[in-house]
Amino acid sequence: MNVRSSRTAALAIAIISVAGLAACSDSDDAAGGSGSGDVVQITVADLPPSTEEARREQFLDKVAAFEAENPDIDIEPAEGKWEANTFAARLASGELETVFRVPLTEPQALIARGQVADITDEAADLPHFDTVDERALAPVQDESGRLFGIPTDLYAMGLLYNRELFTQAGLDPDDPPATWDDVRAAARQIAERTGVPGFAFPTINNTGGWVFTSMVYSFGGRLQDDDGDEVSSTLTDDPAVEALELLKAMRWDDQSMGTQHLSEALEVVKAFAAGQVGMVIGLPSQYRDYAVQYSGSPEAFGVTALPTGSEPSTLLSGAVMMVSPKASDEQRAAAVKWIDFNYLRSKHDADIAGEGAAAQAADGLPVGIPKVPFYGDEVVAAVLAAESGHVNVPLENFQPFVDRLEGQEFVPEPRVAAQEVYGALDSALQAVLTQQDADPAAELAAADDKARAAIDRAQR
Known part of the structure; x- marks a missing residue:
C-alpha cells in the first residue's frame, strides 16, 4: 500500500521503525501467565543484555515505574529480540x-497466520490514538482494518552525504543531489577530486537488499505484486534492472564506488562517519550512530530525501510491538498499556518528551533529529516545543531532507518473505559490484527465482 506524505516540511521525518511478534504457545506461561488473584502477569521483550548495564538499568527502572503506576500488572522483562535466523524457531x-x-x-504474514493478537479495542483507548497517522497503522492492519500491532518507530530512507567532501569536490552542500543522475555525477566528482569513493552500498546480511529496495521504489518499481489473491515477485521488472545497471555503471565505468563491497549497512555508515565515503543511502536517525558511536563530525553530516528516478517515493521502514494470540483479555489490555508507557508516551506527552530530551542532552545523546510524526499536528507541535530547548544537532544540515520529503510517497517494505527477498538481492548486488562482467538483468533473474520460492513457501 502506498502512502503519500501530507505533513508540512517543518515536521519532517525521523522515521518510524516498527517491531514485535507474538508467539503461539500451549500454556499460559508462554503468553505471559495469567497471574494470581487480581494481578495480571505479562512478559515483555527488549530488555538490554547485562553487558549494556546503563541501558538495562534504565529499562528496569521503566518497568518499576510502570508497575508502581499499575499495581495490578506484574511485568517479567526478557532479553528476547527479533533475529531473522531464530525468530521462526522461537515462534x-x-x-x-x-x-x-x-x-x-513481518506483521502481515503473522496476521495472516493468526500468530498475533487483535488489539483494536485496547489501542482505541490509548491517549490521542484517534489522531495517529493512517500511514503508520496500515502495515499492522488486516483487510478489514483490525489492528494487530503498534508501530513504535517509523523511518523513511534518505541520502546521507558528507558536506565537507562536497565542498572539497566543488559541490554545493546546501543543494544536494535530487535525482539519481545527480548522485552519479556527484559521486564521480567526489572520487576524482578528493580520492574518496563518492558512493557506497551494503551487500550482506540482508541489508543490501533492504537498501536496494528503497532505490527500486524511487525508480517507480516495486519488489512484489500483491494486487491479486497471492503475492508474486517482480525483481526482473525494468525499475529494478535500471537501478542495478546504474550501480554497475558507477562501480565499473565511473570508478566512483571504491573496491570494498562486502559490508553491511552499519559498516557503510561507519565508513561514512570516518569521511571514507561521500554518500550512502540511510536514515536521518542514523545520525546517532554517526555522531555517538562512530564519532563523526556533526558539521560534516548532511541528509536529503531519497533521490528520484521516475517517481518520488521512498521506503517506509521501522519496528512494531505485537502481542501473543494466547494472551487473555486482561493480558492484552496490560500489554497495550505497557506499549504506550514504554514506547509511545514520549511521542504524545509533552512533559515526558521534554524530560526525555533533557536527559538525552545531559548524556550527550542527539536531540532534535527530524521525525516522521506519529500523532496529529497539535500533539506533535506540543512535543516539539517541549524538546526545542534541548536540541543539540545541526538542524540546518537536516533541512534538505525536511524540505524535499513533503512530495514523496512512503512505500512499505515487501509484504511477504521480505527478509528472504533481501537475501536474494544481496547476492545480485555482490555479483554486480565485484564482477565486472556480471549482467544485472541475469543476476536479478536468479534472485527472482529465489524470491519466488520463498514467497510460495510463505503463502502455502
Missing part, C-alpha cells in the same frame, strides 16, 4: 514473550 516453540518486537517486514 514455533512458544518462546516468544507476551509483548514482542518485529521489523515492519
Whole structure:
C-alpha cells in the first residue's frame, strides 16, 4: 500500500521503525501467565543484555515505574529480540514473550497466520490514538482494518552525504543531489577530486537488499505484486534492472564506488562517519550512530530525501510491538498499556518528551533529529516545543531532507518473505559490484527465482 506524505516540511521525518511478534504457545506461561488473584502477569521483550548495564538499568527502572503506576500488572522483562535466523524457531516453540518486537517486514504474514493478537479495542483507548497517522497503522492492519500491532518507530530512507567532501569536490552542500543522475555525477566528482569513493552500498546480511529496495521504489518499481489473491515477485521488472545497471555503471565505468563491497549497512555508515565515503543511502536517525558511536563530525553530516528516478517515493521502514494470540483479555489490555508507557508516551506527552530530551542532552545523546510524526499536528507541535530547548544537532544540515520529503510517497517494505527477498538481492548486488562482467538483468533473474520460492513457501 502506498502512502503519500501530507505533513508540512517543518515536521519532517525521523522515521518510524516498527517491531514485535507474538508467539503461539500451549500454556499460559508462554503468553505471559495469567497471574494470581487480581494481578495480571505479562512478559515483555527488549530488555538490554547485562553487558549494556546503563541501558538495562534504565529499562528496569521503566518497568518499576510502570508497575508502581499499575499495581495490578506484574511485568517479567526478557532479553528476547527479533533475529531473522531464530525468530521462526522461537515462534514455533512458544518462546516468544507476551509483548514482542518485529521489523515492519513481518506483521502481515503473522496476521495472516493468526500468530498475533487483535488489539483494536485496547489501542482505541490509548491517549490521542484517534489522531495517529493512517500511514503508520496500515502495515499492522488486516483487510478489514483490525489492528494487530503498534508501530513504535517509523523511518523513511534518505541520502546521507558528507558536506565537507562536497565542498572539497566543488559541490554545493546546501543543494544536494535530487535525482539519481545527480548522485552519479556527484559521486564521480567526489572520487576524482578528493580520492574518496563518492558512493557506497551494503551487500550482506540482508541489508543490501533492504537498501536496494528503497532505490527500486524511487525508480517507480516495486519488489512484489500483491494486487491479486497471492503475492508474486517482480525483481526482473525494468525499475529494478535500471537501478542495478546504474550501480554497475558507477562501480565499473565511473570508478566512483571504491573496491570494498562486502559490508553491511552499519559498516557503510561507519565508513561514512570516518569521511571514507561521500554518500550512502540511510536514515536521518542514523545520525546517532554517526555522531555517538562512530564519532563523526556533526558539521560534516548532511541528509536529503531519497533521490528520484521516475517517481518520488521512498521506503517506509521501522519496528512494531505485537502481542501473543494466547494472551487473555486482561493480558492484552496490560500489554497495550505497557506499549504506550514504554514506547509511545514520549511521542504524545509533552512533559515526558521534554524530560526525555533533557536527559538525552545531559548524556550527550542527539536531540532534535527530524521525525516522521506519529500523532496529529497539535500533539506533535506540543512535543516539539517541549524538546526545542534541548536540541543539540545541526538542524540546518537536516533541512534538505525536511524540505524535499513533503512530495514523496512512503512505500512499505515487501509484504511477504521480505527478509528472504533481501537475501536474494544481496547476492545480485555482490555479483554486480565485484564482477565486472556480471549482467544485472541475469543476476536479478536468479534472485527472482529465489524470491519466488520463498514467497510460495510463505503463502502455502
